[in-house]
Amino acid sequence: MFKLFSNLVINQNVLGTVRNISSCNGPLFFRASIPMFAEPLKKKKRLDPQILKAREDRKRKKVEKAIKRLEKVSKTLKPIDEIQLMAALNNEIGNRQRPPIDINNEKLEERIRTLKMWSKYKHDEHIFNLQVLSDLEYSQQRALNELREISEELYQAAIQIDESLLPYTLEGPVETPPIENYESPDGEYTDISKKWD
The missing domain is CATH 1.20.5 (Single alpha-helices involved in coiled-coils or other helix-helix interfaces)
Structure with missing residues (x-):
């Protein structure tokens, strides 16, 4: 009885395709062909044209709002860290300012x-x-x-130009053969600059 099930092949004809379930390699080793994973296509719903128009209007308004927001942000200048005053110095600004001098x-x-x-x-x-x-x-x-x-x-x-007046000599590496098995650096770096949108 066990031998019968191990060599069992089931053929079905569903929607014009053949589906095979086989346990040739063992009773617990079932394989399904690709068409078994398919599912029937869903029927497309017909939507009211007013609903479609309302959706498009909402999308358009959203894009216009984003454009306005970007235009507002573009007017603001990026802060420069070197020019900004530290908080500790900002608190002491009254003590650090010199009194105005009256010049006659x-x-x-x-x-x-x-x-x-x-x-x-x-x-x-x-x-x-x-x-x-x-x-x-x-x-x-x-x-x-x-x-x-x-x-x-x-x-x-x-x-003639007197070379001794300009004592300038250069000593550096001459042409050298390439280093074997040299892996050049890939040039990766960590970008720590701030992003401003």
Whole structure:
């Protein structure tokens, strides 16, 4: 009797498809073919056109509301942590502020005079430096011209750049062969920047 059930094959014809249940590999090893898992399609309900229109209106209003909310948020500026005042300092702001200084006209005029004198001094200093540079350049060019009249070889030697004036040396790795079995870093990083919507 057990042998009979182990080789049992049941065939059914439902909706034009064949469904097989077999226990060939053992009495407890049942397999169902794929069509067994299907279910009949649900009938589509016909909805009232007014209900469909109301749903579309609700969706449209929701999108418009979200757009308005985003427009309001876009006007607010992002806070900058470096500019924001710490809470501890904000509490002490009364103690940290200096009292306003009343400056009388005499003191104000003295400051203006000092500022004008300082501006004139710095202007004169700048003009003097420009004049010294111009004189040095003129003297150098005149000396080179006289040297050229005497000897072209000495002139060419004089206009060469002196490498010893700029002692700049570079020492670094030269071209190296690739490292075997080297796995380059994948470039992952943790983004800790704040997100503002």
